[in-house]
Each structure stands twice: as C-alpha cells, then as structure tokens.
Amino acid sequence: MNKLTHSINFLKNWIIYNKMFIFYQSLHLCTSGCILLSGLLIIRLFTKILYNIFIVKKIDPIAIGFISNILKYLITIFVIVSTLSNMGVQTSSIIAAFGTIGLVIGLAWQSALSNLASGLLIITFRTFKIGDYINVCNNIIGQVTKVEIFSTRVKTFDGIIIAIPNGKILADNITNLSQCHEYRNKITLGLSRILISEDLNIIKKILLDTIYLDQRIIKNSKITIILDEITNISINITIFFWINDFIYKKEICSDLTNIIKQNLELYKNSCVLWINNN
Missing domain, CATH: 3.30.70.100 (Alpha-Beta Plaits)
Incomplete structure (x- = not known):
C-alpha cells in the first residue's frame, strides 16, 4: 500500500513539475493529428476536384487515373513528413533515409520501376484507352477497364479481370482491336x-x-x-x-x-x- 501511495505521489509531482512540457507536447500531438487529418481530407478533395477538371477538359481517362494516383501519393508523403516535423522529428534525417531507402528499393524493384515507366509510355503514346478491346501477352483478349501505376486491368470475355504488368504489355505486340473497323x-x-x-x-x-x-x-x-x-x-x-x-x-x-x-x-x-x- 505504501509503495502504491509513493508511486501515485511521484506521478503527481512529476506532472506538476513537467506540466508545461506535457502541455506543449499535447499541443504538438493535437496539432499534428489535425495536420494529418486535414491533409488526408485535402488529398481526397483535391483528387476529386482534379478528376472533375480532367473530365471537363475531356482528358483521356487513362491519364486521369494515372496522374491522380501519382499526385495522391506525393501529397500523402508531404503530409506525413509535415506531421512528423510538427511533432519535433528531424525531417532532414527522414528525407535522407527516404533517399537511401529509395535507392535500395530502386535496385530491388527494377521491374516495378519498369512497369511505372511503361505506364507513362502507354499514357504518352495512347496505345489504347479505357474501353478498348486489346490482344496482348500471348493472346490475352479483353476490354481495358483501368490503367494503374504498375499494371493495366483487362476484363476478358469470360468476365475475368486480369492485372497485366505494364512492362509486359509494352514488351510484346499490342493489337488494339477497337481501332479496327473491319x-x-x-x-x-x-x-x-x-x-x-x-x-x-x-x-x-x-x-x-x-x-x-x-x-x-x-x-x-x-x-x-x-x-x-x-x-x-x-x-x-x-x-x-x-x-x-x-x-x-x-x-x-x-x-x-x-x-x-x-x-x-x-x-x-x-x-x-x-x-x-x-
């Protein structure tokens, strides 16, 4: 009982002597939480507004999804770094760590980066668009439903959704059946x-x-x-x-x-x- 009373008294005294520290840390924590939540809401709102702008400008749906995803990920990283910075974490070391991690990931995920680059080429040269019927990768025939950062989704005539890596699509012949009329x-x-x-x-x-x-x-x-x-x-x-x-x-x-x-x-x-x- 004496030990419990002693512990409670010690905790009370610690709170009294460190109340300003606790106040500022709580304030930082609340502010960081607000930044994080606000950032996530802004990301959702921004991508929705951007999507509507692209629709009004009649931009290719493939480009809409691809660009929106890239911007969403970049803004998410910025929000996370800002939140950590507000909490007092040294972001310079985090950015340096991200650089090192990025180098390691780049070496380990060469195929993923290849798929990313291939996705950019698909959008740039408009080899096909959403809704087109294509024949790719050893006679996979179906309708393009979505072009993502690393893969393209194709719905076959059997109703099966196949995610094909963008790198594989560009590495093989692409037959766009929707561009033919005979x-x-x-x-x-x-x-x-x-x-x-x-x-x-x-x-x-x-x-x-x-x-x-x-x-x-x-x-x-x-x-x-x-x-x-x-x-x-x-x-x-x-x-x-x-x-x-x-x-x-x-x-x-x-x-x-x-x-x-x-x-x-x-x-x-x-x-x-x-x-x-x-």
Whole structure:
C-alpha cells in the first residue's frame, strides 16, 4: 500500500513539475493529428476536384487515373513528413533515409520501376484507352477497364479481370482491336465429292447468297471462296468475309455456320461432311 501511495505521489509531482512540457507536447500531438487529418481530407478533395477538371477538359481517362494516383501519393508523403516535423522529428534525417531507402528499393524493384515507366509510355503514346478491346501477352483478349501505376486491368470475355504488368504489355505486340473497323473471318467446310462434284458453281452461289443476306456482314465487302483441296471423299472450301463487330464475332460466325449448313443440306442432303469457323 505504501509503495502504491509513493508511486501515485511521484506521478503527481512529476506532472506538476513537467506540466508545461506535457502541455506543449499535447499541443504538438493535437496539432499534428489535425495536420494529418486535414491533409488526408485535402488529398481526397483535391483528387476529386482534379478528376472533375480532367473530365471537363475531356482528358483521356487513362491519364486521369494515372496522374491522380501519382499526385495522391506525393501529397500523402508531404503530409506525413509535415506531421512528423510538427511533432519535433528531424525531417532532414527522414528525407535522407527516404533517399537511401529509395535507392535500395530502386535496385530491388527494377521491374516495378519498369512497369511505372511503361505506364507513362502507354499514357504518352495512347496505345489504347479505357474501353478498348486489346490482344496482348500471348493472346490475352479483353476490354481495358483501368490503367494503374504498375499494371493495366483487362476484363476478358469470360468476365475475368486480369492485372497485366505494364512492362509486359509494352514488351510484346499490342493489337488494339477497337481501332479496327473491319475484321476478316473465315469458315471452312468439307463437302461430299460424290454428291456435289458437278455442282460447284451452284454451291458457290449458295454460299455467296447466304453470306450476303446476313445484315451483319459489311456491305459491298469482298467475299472470297477458295477451293482448298480435293480428296478422294471430300471437296474442302474456305470462305473469307468481313464484319465490323468484333465483340460478337463468334456469335456471327456460329450463326453463319449453321445457316450455311442448313442451306447446303436443303440443296443436297448429307452433302456437308464437316464445317467449322475457327
């Protein structure tokens, strides 16, 4: 009991003799907290205002997200350093430490810095924009949903979101499918040689009429029918045609494949041995 009383008295005396120190430290702590909270609120408000300005100026959405993120991180670092400085921490040593840490991180994260530089190049040269359909990195096909500092997010036709490092995108060929307005497709089929060997001209007319009647085919575009091979049992034909809708490419080709088969079977039953649209 005496020890407890002694400790309480010691604490009271320490507070009395150091009340000014405690007051100033509490004041610094409160001020630092206000700076930190105000800074975070300002960052959120600033990025929102900046985003709206970019939208009004019709700046590319890719640049909006990229620049906003960089500015947000820079201002956040400034706010943290200001808060520590207000608390009495020597910021010069912190800045020097940041420089050393930055050098170490730069050496260790070369790939990350490469992705950052690649992101800047994507924005600068506008290889693609948000909403474009691209084919990159070993046949990853999808719609660009977001370009971040280190990676680009692509939504595939299966609904999967893939984050691709920016460095990998620029290191490989980039096919921007949205910049094209004409896409060539093909359908191959094998017909019974016994049943249609004498009717090739009629078969060709059926194929041309079937494709031309489809409203999704580009009007006045060239349709090419090639006789690929004649075997003992089949006559193999390839049809090339043009469409302007990449998104529904598979559906269009699938529909045409079924219609072509139906029309040929109406002309001569069982004449189609095989047909595909790969």
